[in-house]
Amino acid sequence: MNQKTQGRLLQWAALFLFLQSIILTLSPAVRERSWDVDYRFSHWIGFSAWGILTYIAHRSLTKSLPERDTFLFPLASLLSGWGILTIWRLDEGFGLRQTAWLGLSTIVFVAAVSRLKSLSLLKRYKYLFLSAGLIVTGLTLIFGTNPLGFGPRLWLSLGDLYFQPSEPLKILLVIYLSAYLAERVKIRLTSLPLLIPTIVVIGLALLLLIVQRDLGTASIFILIYTVFLFIASGKRRMLLATGAFLLVSLSIGFYFVDVIQVRVMGWLNPWSDPTGNSYQITQSLLAVANGGVLGRGLGIGSPLLVPVSISDFIFSAIAEETGLIGSLGIILLFWLLLTRGLTIALRSPDNFRRYLASGIASYLGIQSILIIGGNLRLLPLTGVTLPFVSYGGSSLLTSYIALYLLLAASNIEDDEPASLRDSRPIPFLAGLFAFGFAACAVTGAWWSVIRGDDLLARTDNARRAIADRYVLRGKLVDSNNRPINITTGKSGSYIRTYYYPDLAPISGYTHPVFGQAGLEANLDGYLRGLQGNPTSLILWNQLIYGTPPPGLDVRLSLDLNLQTTADELLGTYPGAVILMNAETGEILVLASHPTFDPNRLDSEGEMLTQNESSPLLNRATQGLYPVGDVFLPILEAKFPGEIPFNSRLITLYEESGLFRTPSITLPSVDYTLPNSVEDLRASPLQVCLAAAAISYQGILPAPRIATAVNTREQGWVVLPALGEPRVLLPPEAAKEAAFSLIEEGGAFWSHIATGNISKTAVTWFLAGTPPDWQGAPLAVVVAVEKHNPALAERIGKSLLNAALDR
């Protein structure tokens, strides 16, 4: 029965890891949505090595420790195998190294299991062990280094090998405390014998914190010591006292130790500085959110976005790729490990084993709760490793030594448990740890399920940009289906190509670094396939790929022929041109100069944001120019033969829609009421709507630029205008105004105006088809940023002629 348990559990572990390995092999095919890819095979080395090493250790355990606990080894083995596959998925080089470390750890483990079945040696040489550990840790103060070349210098290096002595020091401390306390029958908190270990532990913690900046290990030392005092004395106030002590030292440390300040601020308010000090934690939460319930599948998520995902943040990497199911699983595995450890403690025939087992179990429990809680923002981040799972030779070796100690302590041959002086401490501890793990599980569910969608919709979620490389984004086409912005390349290296760069301030861009702008931003839902596609398709794609489905094409009302004409006419002059169908509100031309080339954002993007002529600004809808006397024709039509009061002027401007943002799928400015009539400003789009009212029956049309979307099921579906047309003038008055503005022998009405507020000068040119025009009524607005009526008139008239000749 005993042996069967271990074997059967190991078979399940092997099956799980085998399936994960297949998933990792196939993952490139899923990422690129094709069978013709380079599959991943190298991690099978890790899987096979895990299988062989686990088998050897299994055999040796069965032979040497027949009465051991049979759950511990399968639990640890599954965790370390899962760790190796995850590390291999993140970085093949580190995966190979971790496999080598697993080999070394297993050799040490098997040697200990077969040679050192009794733990009495440890008890006898406790001071030797502790001093050796302290000396080696002390050496890091002098010879310490960091494999990364920066950060806390906690490692000792031997050529290319790095070792972190503070890891095994935790175990040595546990052995020392167990032996020390087991020698004393009754522990009083005020007794003198407690002085020595207290000084040792507190001194060690302070040293680690102040000299090494290792917040995690320092708090683990304090917590392990508290657990010992609690078990030995049975006083619950011990825990409260330590809790208070940690809180106080945290708040003192907050002001004096910068690493604490950074960690606490990043914990309390990560979103205030998501790219700086809280970059790690926000990226970790995004990874957990991206995992959802089922996870993306090993190799299919993007856990590499989280810094140090192989060690400190391996839990969020696992949560991203195996989802809530996986993270709950891993929490349950650790909880089982801890519960078994405490059970061993209860069954121990002597106090040394009892202290040792509960100390080791608590060490594993504390460390895993600290780092899982840190990854999930349940606790401030402490840079400790997840036992058995995280990358790191010292950590893995220490975990395996801890496993050996637990197994050796559990190998009890028919001895009655030693009597327990106080029945409360161990069950209370078990409850406390269960509470900690449950809190981790609930927090994990909170970020991955309840808050998941909100987090993923954040613009600083780099996964959106990654999805854009693998999923075809919809095209933007003009009214004759000529491409404007399209996505080119093959899956995995899709890039957005801009066929008509002069339209950049309007059509915008979508870029992994600079984000999105213009129509690309406003129509993102359709272009990304999240709008206009059936919900089932979106959910299915989310489930199997973790990305939206291929995007939908959107047709714009723009006419690229006329647009070219307008862009050529406007040339290098800063300003804007709009040509609109006055009846339907469809925008045929929308030009804003100066412009930029979004194809070259990679190299020029940084300069563009600082360019003083603001080429990124869409002047046609976002530019606000002094109104001047541009509304004179409307004024005259509305109040013939009189000069209206300011209040009636304001009413007119209000009716003309000047104080409102036009409803259109383009970024527009929010308008605020000006201080005075002289201070009034308007965007070219607003002026164009008023011009449209003169051209067509006094109605302000609802502007439209996105006219149709190409859905999968119904083909092109019309996108209705966002606003409603509104009456500005009586049709007769509009007609009269238009006739009065037609020049002698001219084919259309026109009006020139200038606006001037402080140093901003603008020349407006308004024109449109006459009321008796048989074709589609047109309205044009030109705004140039200088006093040059001739230029504005030439641009407007040439464009209108080109449109009428069409």
Place this chain on the structure above:
Amino acid sequence: MSGAVVLALRLLAAVALYGFLAWALIFLFREIQRQAVALAVRRVPGLSIMVESPGGHGVLRYFNQAEITIGRDPGSDIPLSDDTVSARHAHLVYHHNQWWIEDLASTNGTMLNKLPVTIPTVITSGDEIQCGSIGLSISLSENVIIEPTQRLDKQTHSQ
């Protein structure tokens, strides 16, 4: 297509992970069951106790359970209706392969072979116990009583 295949594998992997956990829980349950069975079939050597009655002739009683309580309380295994006996006076417990006597903080104390019982003490055949003014003499049975039921039998075989 590759996505659907891998989705199936991901679901299988989840099943495997929870298969591991489910088996761990099943084994845990079986362990508890086994432990209960092991404790239930633990061999308790029977115990004969001759209880002195005030009239002079004793009553011989035989027990094969692991705990025997003595006291004035009528629910006791050996009820003694004597004013010098406390309600819960003492008990005899079998553990560590021995029968032990423990005084349960009685008013008039328990004596083992004329010596007061202050800590749990091992008893053997021929020992004389005095609870208040009542004397009891112990004799351990040679024949060990086991109570294997059908169900227990089956379980021990299946393991």
